[in-house]
Amino acid sequence: MSLNDLPLPSACDLAPLHTLGLVSQARALHVLERAEQLPAILQSGSGPLHILGGGSNLVPAAQVEGTVLKVELKGRTLLGEDEYAWYVAAAAGENWHEFVMWTLAQGWPGLENLALIPGTVGAAPIQNIGAYGVELKDRFCALTALSLEDGASCVFTPEQCAFGYRDSIFKQGQAGRWLISEVLFRLPKRWEAKLDYGDLAARLAGQTPTGQAVAEAVMAARSSKLPDPAQLGNAGSFFHNPIVSAELAADLASAHPGMPVFPQAGGQAKLAAGWLIEQAGWKGRRLGPVGMYEKQALVLVNHGGADASHVAALMAAVQADVLQRFGVALTPEPVWW
Structure with a gap:
């Protein structure tokens, strides 16, 4: 061309x-x-x-x-299967939630905990999206990316993607060098519902936990906490849940009873950024045309007419108050242009 x-x-x-x-x-x-x-x-x-x-x-x-x-690359297909899994590919421009629901409609569970996450299939590996105890890397097989130098195609394995918590090589050493064009998923045939996170088990009490049922519970849970971007502008969770040392987490939990702490590997712990922000007084609070959502303090919302300078000012104010009260630095999730 x-x-x-x-x-x-x-x-x-x-x-x-x-x-x-x-x-x-x-x-x-x-x-x-x-x-x-x-x-x-x-x-x-x-x-x-x-x-x-x-x-x-x-x-x-x-x-x-x-x-x-x-x-706007489109397409989704079953590339193959074996006794253990279905191997399903989707082009980068496919809507993520629609792709999840399509796989469930075909009888291929595995992505249901990631239902209703906004965005596209191509963006999902960059962020290693995750929700309700499942991360993209848990269902990932490989991806194809195009070089932003000459358009050449390259396949990346899970190891090459270097997935971490809301992270991958495409946000680190290879940032700005590739355009993900297609993602291949491995969806397990020996599927078990993952309900040990959040209130999914309670929402599914008395039901058979099919992939479709889990997806519907996830959608209900997300909708109860997160605003619809079509009604109230937002980018979902605005800050990463901070990872700190287990010692610091224990000290903070002792000083602040009720603080959620999630033990991690390697002597670390994850804290709930939304809880920290709420305790710092920012839940439902506005700064000009932007604010932190009244139902979930982790979500920054645009009440109308805001630009990036308003977002930057609110972000800095929230970070400063959380740092002052807890000694914990919050890192924003979104990409800034």
């Missing part, structure tokens, strides 16, 4: 293309519908290249420099 085959990029209002709904303009935007378009797009661009999926984990500047590339 040559440059002459590409539609001209156009200036674009990014507000409807990301879930926070911030005031934001891109100088140029391309839509990627086929992988073979990428080399020509790379040649045509100037300035930084920003990859946009569902926009659910994003804080864009009021004026985004360079080129935005909207990933």
Whole structure:
């Protein structure tokens, strides 16, 4: 494909293309519908290249420099199966939740705990999305990525992805170098419902825990806590749950009875960022047009008309208060453009 085959990029209002709904303009935007378009797009661009999926984990500047590339690669299929698992592939532009529900409709459970997470399939490995005791890495087999230097294709194994808590190599050493085009999942045939996290067991009391039933319980639980971005702009959980030493966690729990502490491997512990933020007085509190959600203090919401500067000011205020009260630093989850 040559440059002459590409539609001209156009200036674009990014507000409807990301879930926070911030005031934001891109100088140029391309839509990627086929992988073979990428080399020509790379040649045509100037300035930084920003990859946009569902926009659910994003804080864009009021004026985004360079080129935005909207990933609209589509397709999902069963590549094969053996006695242990189904191997299911999905293109990067597929809506994540719709893909999860499609796998369940085919009779392939395994992703149900990750239902209703916003975003696209291609973004899911970058963040190693997780919810209700399951992370993407638990069902991951491999992915294909395209080089942002020349468009060349490369396959990444689980080990090469270096998954961590809300982390992967695509956020660390390989950040900005690859565009994930397809993800392959391994969905187990010897499936067991995972209900030992949150209130899923209570919601499913008296029911047979099928994959579909678990997904419906997850959707109900998420909907009770998290606002619909179509109604109230948000990027989901705005801060990582901090990982601290077991000793610090024990000291904090002693000083603050009722503090949730989740033991981790290697002598560490995970704290609940939402609890810390709520105790610091930010649940339901606003700073200008943005605030922390009244039902879940971990979620930063846009009440209308906000831009990235408003988000940055609220983020800094919440971080400062949590650090002052607990001595714990909060790290934001979203990508900043």
